[in-house]
Amino acid sequence: MLTYDVAVLGGGPGGYVAALRAAKRGAKVCCIEAGHIGGVCLNVGCIPTKAMLRAGEVFRHIARASEYGFQSAPPTVDGAVYMKRVAGVVEGLRKGVEKLLKSRKVDIIRGRGRLTARDTLAVEGEGGTQEVKAKAIIIATGSRPARPASFPFDSGRVWTTDEAVMAPTLPSSILIVGGGVIGCEFATAYSELGIPTTVVEILDRLVANIDDDAAKAIAKSLDLRGVKVMTGSRITRMKAGKNGIVAEFEGGATVEASHTLVAVGRPPNVEQIGLETVGVQLEGKVIKVDDRCRTSVEGIYAIGDCAETRQYAHLASRMGVVAAENATGHEARDARNVLPVGIYTHPEIATIGLSEAEAAKAGRSVRVSRFFYLGSGMARAYGDTEGQVKIIADAEHGEILGAVVIGRHATDVVQEIALAMKNELTVEEIAATIHPHPTFVEGVLEAAESWLGYPIHSAG
Secondary structure (H helix, E strand, O other): OEEEEEEEEOOOOOHHHHHHHHHHOOOOEEEEEOOOOOHHHHHHOHHHHHHHHHHHHHHHHHHOHHHHOOOOOOOOOOHHHHHHHHHHHHHHHHHHHHHHHHHOOOEEEEOEEEEEEOOEEEEEEOOEEEEEEEEEEEEOOOEOOOOOOOOOHHHOOEEOHHHHHHOOOOOOOEEEEOOOHHHHHHHHHHHOOOOOEEEEEOOOOOOOOOOHHHHHHHHHHHHHOOOEEEEOOOEEEEEEOOOOEEEEEOOOOEEEEOEEEEOOOOOEOOOOOOHHHHOOOEEOOEEOOOOOOEOOOOOEEEOHHHOOOOOOHHHHHHHHHHHHHHHOOOOOOOOOOOOOEEEOOOOOEEEEEOOHHHHHHOOOOEEEEEEEHHHOHHHHHHOOOOOEEEEEEEOOOOEEEEEEEEOOOHHHHHHHHHHHHHOOOEHHHHHOOOOOOOOOOHHHHHHHHHHHOOOOOOOO
C-alpha cells in the first residue's frame, strides 16, 4: 500500500494544480491519472482549439495583407502540417506540466482510481491493482464529451471534440451538431480556412445562455465567414458512407459533409469512482461541494467539472487551489461567484457576472454603458474595430453587476472588471484609475466614464 498526505484523483487543470499547491504546502502528494496529464483542457480542449483558432487568425491576416501595404498570394492550408502544429503545442505543454509535477516531487500514478474507503483508493493500471491510502483525497475526474447513441461514431466520420483535435488532417467539409460555445469556436476555426461549415442547433439561437449582444456578435461573425447556421433544427437520422455523412432533419431537409462534429454537452465523470461506496453525495449530476470544495464526507474534496455545472478550466484550477489549501490544514474559501468566461470566436467574446436581462430579472435598477472599439486608437491601429465594452451596473450605487467585452483581446480586457467585482469596486473607481494608452483595456475606462455621464471618446 502506498501512503500519502494528499491523493488527487485526476490530472487535469484542477487536479494537477491541486497536486502542485498541496506539494508546495509541504504535503506528500500523488496524482492518479489514467490518460495524459493535463486532462481535457490541455490535451483535447482549451489548448488545441486555441492553437487552431490562432492558425485561422494568421490565415486571415495573410488574406488581408494588402490592407497593410503588403502584397502576397492568397494563402492555402496544408491540413497535415496544420494539425501537426496543434499536436506539437499540446505535447510541449504536457511535458512541461509533467516536469513541474516531478520537480515538486508529486508521484504520478498511472491508472483508474476508485474510492474503496474514506481514505483509500484502488488504482487499476497496466501492472494490476494497487492501494493508495491518503489523509485527504481530492476528486478531479472532469467530464467527457456526450456521444448520442443515434449517431454513427463507429464510422470514423462522426467526431467528438476529442477526435477533431487529434485528427491527422482537416475535414473537407464539416457539419457541427451543437451551437454552444464549443460548436461556435470550431465553426470559426474551420470556416476561416474556407472549409464549408454548417452548424445545427436545436434551440432558436446560438449560445443561448449568454448576453444578447454577445450572441448576436457570434451569429454575425459566423454569417460573415459563410457558415450555414440552422437554429431550431433537429436531426432525425444520420447515415455514414464511404465519402462522408448525410444528416436528415425534421421537415425533410438534408445536409451532407465529409465529417460531423458532435458538441452537445459534457457529462461529468462521477460514475464508477466509488462515490456511493463511501457516501459522497451528488447535487443533480455533479458532486455536492461547499465553498471550501468539501464533499459530504470529511477529508474528501471535489473540484472542476465533476463538482461544478460551469465547465471551465480556470474555475477547476481555482477550486484546485482552494481544495489543496484546506486538505493541507490551511483555510481557503471561494464562493465562485466572480467567474470570467471567454469565447474564442472571432471576434473574441468575454463575459462576467449577470447579463443585462438577468440583472433586470433579478429586480436590480440597471444602467448600461458601452464603448465601441470603433473609437479605440489601438483597435484602429490593429485594423480590428469590431467590438465593444459593455458595463452593467446598479444605477444607484455603481455596483458592477456584469460586463460583456466583444473584440480583440476581450478575455484579457474583462479581467480588470473581474478584479473590480471581486473587490467590490464601483464604476466610479474604475473611471478614476489611470489606464495606459493606447490599449484595448482603455475601453473599460471609456465605458465607465460613459456610465457616469462624462464620456470622452464617444458620443453622449
